[in-house]
Amino acid sequence: MTRRYVILGNGIAGQTCAEDLRKADADASIVMVAAERHPLYNRVALPRYLRGQVRREKVFMRTAEQYAAQNLEIHFETWATDIDLREKVVQTNRGHELKYDAILIATGGRPKPPPWPGSTDVTACLGFQTLDDTDAIIEKADASQRVLVMGGSFIGYELAEGVSFRHKAGVTWIMRGPWFLRYVLDEEGGQLCRQMGEEQGVQFITSDEVQKFSRNNGRYLAETVNGEKVEFDLLTYGVGLDYYTEPVRTGVELKNGIVTDSKLRTSAPDAYAAGDIAVFYDLMVERHNQMGTWDNAEAHGKVAARNMAGADEDFFDVPTYTTTMFGSTLAVMGVTPDVQPGLESVRTFSLEEKFYRKLFFKDDRLVGAIMIGPPKGRKKLIEIMRSRQRIERPKQELLDPANLKDS
Template sequence: MATHVIVGGGLAGAKAAETLRAEGFDGRVVLIAAEAELPYERPPLSKGYLLGSAEREKARVHDAGWYEEHDVELRAGVRATGLDAAGHTVALDTGEELGYDRLLLATGSSARRLTLPGADLDGVRYLRTLPDSDRLLADLAGGGRRVVVVGGGWIGLEVGAAARGYGNEVTVVEPQPTPLHAALGAEMGEVFAGLHREHGVDVRTGTGVRELRGAGGRVTSVLVDGDAEVPADLVVVGIGAVPNTELAEAAGLEVDRGIVTDAALRTSAPDVFAAGDVASSFHPLYGRHVRVEHWANALNGGPAAARSMLGQAVSYDRVPYFFTDQYDLGMEYSGLGGPDDAVVCRGDVGAREFIAFWLSEGRVVAGMNVNVWDVTDPIQALIRSGAQVPVERLTDPAVPLEDLAG
């Protein structure tokens, strides 16, 4: 009987296990999950659950009974410590050595840590796991606290919005010219800066953090550029994530800012696959390797890897997609734009009801719909088409999106 092992108990790993069974694999499926939790999705950690609008259990990929019902051996709270790719074995921190016929590495990412003086003080928080969200919810829910968010990326802004929703005082410190500068560029970054300022957030851009200061072992303030000291009862750090490639690197797999795979999600080692945050996969649409950290990549990449493990022909070419909800702004983003790409819009940017398009050499490489719904499919079709569309057609709301792809 063949044994397929999945290392990583997040969304990608759990959906891969589900797909193996759905596709008729009747061998042994072992899911190694380092966290002592049932596999869960991460968006609720900074969205619904943190906002108090969704129950904790809603984050689960499957309920507790699903794994037994589908004969999936879930090893929660167990960590893989070594991989012998030649010998087809994985070492576990229980002392066991587990043999496999196919292996999926879905080890995800970890929050990037601050290395500044004072970073180890009590009251400094990160948000990557469900227990992290539990603790942050307890910190924020009472309101009345001074919260400093280090980093104006997606996690930082979503946490800032949640903190304001509970009545906390919030300061966001971001070294780039705008929040989300690397993801969206200056013009769209300013949309989010304005949103947060309107809701009472002190957004400090072009400003770095130099030191965290405390008393009695607990953080009390954040020293920023210019020797300004920002009072803080709580500091939330959102400065990005680092792919968990240690297992792959130690085993000699090719790693380059992620575990390198081909379009079928196969790594450089025979019978070893990778998916989700940790995978830097060749993307046929872009003609290069891409590592995507967002929810949809785990949701779709896990099943694609499972089918590839079963020998099916797979070419994983999904258009990257993510979403955010902050205050009264809901947004979906498709594609891969850059801060230097030209941006044009249709709709009312000031009212935050519009679609933005990122253009490279006249072609749409990304689209973002803000408080405009049911347009993801035509936006993604336009990106896939590679069509050169005149700006006046892109920006004209009278031209149906479906007509833009040619």
């Protein structure tokens, strides 16, 4: 009997799962449900596209013909409206009724709406999640004198860095915290980020937030709690995601996303979750965790595919995130205090030489790291994290790249 798989989402988690299932079973029915109108594209490349360093066509990773060649049935601009986990059937906005033997929910999320008073009156207001978002930001930013970026997260950073790199429009970056990534970096790390950003022309407003938006001579005016006033033409923001859990009304545990065990299984039979939406049991820190990185989602897709096909495999990997940092490099690996408070840490930095390294430990095991500057020794640090070995030597020694020769 032909086995039936339904994959909700065609990001890298869903795409990887579908293709690995096809490799394992040439005869299976595999149906993908994709909310966007595009085939798979590289979300990691969107900041480079925003900066003008990558052409739009280079962002795409699959074509419609490639889905057909693998006998993957895909429905674009389609999303689940109801998932009956007991009867194993999915209803979509386009009237499909999709029955399954196993399902992967990899629907990710959408940007939270701007929380600031009056922001709904700013018609030029854009989040940064999809290719269509990026197209719109490029079009409007290129016609703007000043772009206002709000939010002290990775998304806020990628917007500020990308727009300021792309063209000469002014960029003002407002964040409630005292510095970028306040739960991961300390004051000196935040100071280095600010120093490098200001050298690229970014204006920083920290420990503040907008209390009022208004129109002013055909432009917009933002007024902050601390009395700052910023005239701007485009508002972009990154304040987190709302995860697309609405179709799952009963049958699984929800906690910001969909809770799974270490095998990416939900509490419903034959139902798995992967990617940003999965609140998975992370064996590295022995607690539930939620990661929004590309490589984590891809690795989720591989493990989910094997388990949906009958395996019994735990997920264990070290998530990584690497991007440019105002002309340098920002690299994050493993688990950091924003998702696992109370980690022990050691650090080293130089504002003059523009480098910063901070390592995070739990129970004498290396579990995470953040670097600004050349990421020397990165591979060795990841190797140590994967080994889960206890660190017997002084932890400070791991900060020196000379002690971390990449194999």
